[in-house]
Amino acid sequence: MQPKPRPIQRFAQAVSKCSVPAAEYGRCIVADYNFVHRDKCVKEFMKLKDCYLAAAKGAK
């Protein structure tokens, strides 16, 4: 019997389906990483999060 995946593994699984918005968010941060402030890349992050939430829902 396959052991039940840990929450972090399910999380990693869902995140791995969102490489495109993740790369976009990463680019936004790295472009100017000496001047990062709160919600600097909130637009890109919300796209990433929406993608993750959809992927997590689909996996259930």
Next chain:
Amino acid sequence: MRLTLARVGRPPSLLHHHAPFPRRRSPPRQQVRCYASFQTGGTTFRVFNSRTKWLQKERAASDPALSREADYLKDEVAMRVCERLLDIKRHFPRALDLGANSCNIARALTRDNPDPELPSSPPLASRITSLVAAESSPALLHRDADLPFNAQLRLERHVLPAPSPSPADGGVSGGSDDAEVPLPFETDSFDLVLSSLSLHWINDLPGMLGEINRVLKPDAPFIGAMLGGDTLFELRTSLQLAEQERRGGISPHVSPLADVRDVGGLLGRAGFQMLTVDVEDIVVDYPDSFALMQDLQAMGEGNAVLGREMGGLGRDVLLAADAIYRAMHGNEDGSVPATFRIIHMIGWKESENQPKPLPRGSGEVNLKDILEKK
């Protein structure tokens, strides 16, 4: 600067002695009178919660299969530490493995053919009569007590006293450091002290090195390896950037670590002679940053910095950190690298009939002449 109120049990004349590094005086500690004083030296800077560290190790060892899977780093470093024994042509009647984790050193010592230059060489364990493995976490120490390597050398497992939670502040400050120093061994009782990947969790590193020097016999070596410098800088920077952007502030997630430059000074201060300090980077690739964090947890190497935020990282921060990790440090094939910087150190306890460096200015040949002739 943080000023602490401390109980001081030593003559008042010493109170004004400012040491460059704070160092705790080892026993006998007789408390004659109690002074309340502002201290700038003589107190230990507390960085880690030793109780948390102890609990993390116990927890990691409670799942032997997972814990063994994450032993690759400790086994590799233990092997590299033991390889250094090949350079010392000696027999060691009694050796100490300080901070033994799951006896990784004992396992490395029993490996066949440790010398790559000879077609076949006996395991290094044949050069050690008995090995004392000292570790504060009993579950981790006894995890592999049933495996075959135990029969190949005389191994004595010694559980060091566990740090107790201090009731005064609900265990937040992580109990007392007395569990770390002094070591429960006699002075001049070991022919060799080994230590692999444990010293980076010691609050009072100068005091611990002094204790190691104390338990060694004169002219006996200490061979150690600890994580230091830029270890896990990828994880450190991505978490910082992620928290900065998501939450507007940062909190410590990766330990502050000793630097290579510091280690030489610390060894010298502890009384070691003929020092050798060198650095090695081990880079491990992981599929994603979560795999790295899971493995760190399974190694018992989770965050135990005092003043860390309780509870896990939020999902938003994890999500952001993984994206930043990939963008900043990721490999082309989609994996992410994690750097472990290992500081190796060798020091010898002082003895009268030991070779010593010549005094300064006694050189007769100018190095410049030799180098320029080439």
